[in-house]
Amino acid sequence: MxxxxxxxxxxxxxxxxxxxxxxxxxxxxxxxxxxxxxxxxxxxxxxxxxxxxxxxxxxxxxxxxxxxxTGQRDRVDALRGHQEWLRAEQQRLARLAATVARTIEHLQEGTVMTASEMFDGFSRRRAETEEALAARYGDGVREHFAAAGERTKGWTRQDYLDAQKEGERLDARVLQLLRCGVAPETPEALDVIADHHRAVARHWSPDKVSYAGLGQLYLDDPQYRARYDAQDPALARYYRDAITAYAEQRLN
Amino acid sequence: MxxxxxxxxxxxxxxxxxxxxxxxxxxxxxxxxxxxxxxxxxxxxxxxxxxxxxxxxxxxxxxxxxxxxTGQRDRVDALRGHQEWLRAEQQRLARLAATVARTIEHLQEGTVMTASEMFDGFSRRRAETEEALAARYGDGVREHFAAAGERTKGWTRQDYLDAQKEGERLDARVLQLLRCGVAPETPEALDVIADHHRAVARHWSPDKVSYAGLGQLYLDDPQYRARYDAQDPALARYYRDAITAYAEQRLN
DNA sequence: GTTGACTTTGCCGTTGCGTCAAGGTCCAGC
DNA sequence: GCTGGACCTTGACGCAACGGCAAAGTCAAC
The missing domain is CATH 1.10.1660.10 (Multidrug-efflux Transporter Regulator; Chain: A; Domain 2)
Structure with a gap:
């Protein structure tokens, strides 16, 4: 039939x-x-x-x-994974709905919703970093950021752009090291990290401990993690290892 | 700048x-x-x-x-619409999650989940129609369906396929009438509906009132409505009008 | 032999970009 | 003036799961 x-x-x-x-x-x-x-x-x-x-x-x-x-995957296993995805998606939608509701309120109250600073990629990232670090190490780190705010008070938009550009160039250089199989604790790698440290130091004053903490953050914070994972799944770990080695060997 | x-x-x-x-x-x-x-x-x-x-x-x-x-649409208006969509989507996901949970339970209990009958498009549609009609007109209509079940007891899968095929051909003919501007209460249209009535009568015994009710259902039931809307947004209404006219003029 | 229903492959469109590819442009250093 | 590297352009494919259409071949009944 x-x-x-x-x-x-x-x-x-x-x-x-x-x-x-x-x-x-x-x-x-x-x-x-x-x-x-x-x-x-x-x-x-x-x-x-x-x-x-x-x-x-x-x-x-x-x-x-x-x-x-095809039997490559267990039904129950697949369904459980799917269920988790469904839950996550539901939560995402719930958060969105809440934000939409708040936005509607603001619009109706005539609040102009400037927040233009928040749309500067650079300052937004800094705010996120502050929150992430405060969540990990307590509110003590906030003074670091306050000091950074002081230091960058006179920066123009161009200054921020330049800083960001340099950051991206550093990422590219570290990625090169990783791809070429250079171990993160070799002098060659540490020299690149030295530039990273110099760049960071322009708007922050990290000591040995807090600089190593930043390296760990690259690995643990979902925002940073996603950013580096997009380039290479091993990049965040490599960054952390190199920064840790740098802090150990060249900072005191 | x-x-x-x-x-x-x-x-x-x-x-x-x-x-x-x-x-x-x-x-x-x-x-x-x-x-x-x-x-x-x-x-x-x-x-x-x-x-x-x-x-x-x-x-x-x-x-x-x-x-x-561009100002073509109001912000608050757009956001409200979006909010509704978010709610609907959340509910859909919630229902899905519930179904997934039940499925996992069934799998773990070893229940085989045959339900093969439910995957016959025809009998599924009939079940849906029964539910929709019962919701509108009360449980009294269920006996109609019980009788239909008796009548189609000996039907083979081929019989169902043929019936379905005929249904689709009827849809095409009615769509033709609509597109050609033939009014639903003209004899030409009623002749097509006569074939529809004959086809329906093979697994159901509608009287004047209940046949007209079916026409109304085409317009009101979301399942039927979606099916006809997909072909033409005016098809469901046309069907209802033609069926109503047929019931009025040729049934008693 | 002629419809009419059915079948095939193939390709474009959907949403919001990511990701090459091939080639032109700008600027700084030599 | 030349070179290198960073930047810019357009163009095209890819994603998920099909819908829809076109051109052309097939089948069965009348």
């Missing part, structure tokens, strides 16, 4: 285009293909399609479904 | 690719373009970008943002 593509589509409540797609991505191949090129499906394919649609309705991606059906 | 694309990108914390994209879709054009083709941005563009990113962080689509910034 073989069914044509449209017949199967009707039985399952999907379109024939969908079945062709599933064939194309290797998720569900027909039982056989006629000499005319027509796809023909039989009972086992219907059962498999049933499984596919069941998992699809739960929101799993076709890729995950394929993994589950 | 003009800034290059990368400078603006750094200030705003986005990539230059993003700014080029915004230029391409007309969301944010540079202040001017040099003879070398370079994009240059000035203060007003930065302010606009700030607005864009603010709304983007709230989850609005770039299209909506563009409408808001």
């Amino acid at each position: 073989a069914w044509s593509i449209t017949e199967v589509a009707r039985m399952a409540g999907v379109t024939s285009r969908t079945l062709r797609h599933y064939d194309a991505i290797g998720l569900l191949a027909p039982a056989y293909v006629g000499i005319n090129g027509y796809r023909y499906y039989e009972q086992p394919q219907l059962l498999r399609l049933q499984q596919v649609l069941l998992l699809r309705e739960l929101g799993l991606s076709l890729e995950t479904i394929a993994e589950v059906l | 003009a800034w290059s694309i990368t400078e603006v990108a750094r200030m705003a914390g986005v990539t230059s690719r993003t700014l080029r994209h915004y230029d391409a879709i007309g969301l944010l054009a540079p202040a001017y373009v040099g003879i070398n083709g370079y994009r240059y941005y000035e203060q007003p563009q930065l302010l606009r970008l700030q607005q864009v990113l603010l709304l983007r962080e709230l989850g609005l689509s770039l299209e909506t943002i563009a409408e808001v910034l």
